[in-house]
Amino acid sequence: MSVHINVLSGLGDKGPAAVVVETQGKRLLLDAGGALHPGDPITWANDLDVDAVLISHDHIDHIGGVAQLPAELPLYCTPLVAKALPKNRQWRPLPERGTIEVEGITVTTGQAGHSLGGVWLHLAVAEGVFYSGDACFESRLFPFDTPPPAGIALLDASYGVYDQSQQGCIHAISEHLMQPLVFPVPATGRALEMALWLTEEAKAWGLTLAIDAVIRANLAALLALPDTLRRPGTEAAIASVLARPDDTNAALMLVSDRDDAPAQWPDHRLLHTGYLTPERCAQLAAGDVLWQRWNVHLRASHLMALADQLGASHVVPLFTHLTDQPLSEWRKRLGKRLCTTPHFSTDARSTTFSTLGSFACPQ
Structure with a gap:
């Protein structure tokens, strides 16, 4: 079973979250992020062709682009997150912790430790695709649930290599x-x-x-x-x-x-x-x-621990700068697991990467 990942937005910088996972003839959009700065255009939604969208949580850089999507596109989120949707937008419930079938794909959710109603997403395809949205291990109120194993880990790296407790x-x-x-x-x-x-x-x-x-x-x-x-x-x-x-x-x-x-x-x-x-x-x-920062995202050591726990062979650090120095630091930490290309495909036997985009996955 092959899986194709297309990071439309959120790779190489702090920006709106939008990732397409294509598998089994279906295309699922993970998050529909809006502009962090008022007036900035949202370009990732141009010519979008997906079968459903799953929203991890209600912060603007993950949900603010929903208004750009067709009204008839099936949208899944937790009931608390649904309160932030545009008025009268139809939605289908994601469990706060559990399993649901979306377009024939088994999707598991768990608490992400970041926000009220927020969840991580796991797709049971190939060796597993895990998307953290925004996540944190350190919240006093919000738990972080241990996810199932996943060969592909699309992880919140908003803090880069920062690691203060x-x-x-x-x-x-x-x-x-x-x-x-x-x-x-x-x-x-x-x-x-x-x-x-x-x-x-x-x-x-x-x-x-x-x-x-x-x-x-x-x-x-x-x-x-x-x-x-x-x-x-x-x-x-x-x-x-x-x-x-x-x-x-x-x-x-x-x-x-x-x-x-x-x-x-x-x-x-x-x-x-x-x-x-x-x-x-x-x-x-x-x-x-x-x-002064109050930690609500994964610190570098926590990202590494999560990648290890997942058993991920491909780790994509999202929502962070990937210029020379940060990229060098991630290479030291993740080695061959680091993937910084916006388009790649995997199956149980091999991995191929497109030549599109600004970054290349180290071999």
């Missing part, structure tokens, strides 16, 4: 807490675990705290899920956050990111914890905002 990130953020701060965050991702941490820090240090209503609603949605879809022992902490009233004129504010700019918060400093747009990079360079 979450505890180190939290320590660095805590050093800024004695000043008025606003944390703009994705409301279904790190916002939820940061809400727990900030509530504990505010109590310990006598600080005032306010949490966006959207983030509170998502915490309530997480608490309503079966307890197996949360890290063990987190129910009481979530309930404590939901029971805590917001402080008037709080020094610390956790808000759903709405492209917040320094001028909107004259009495606070913005502290970003994730991807920075070019505009925010300029603000950081000028000293107008603060930045």
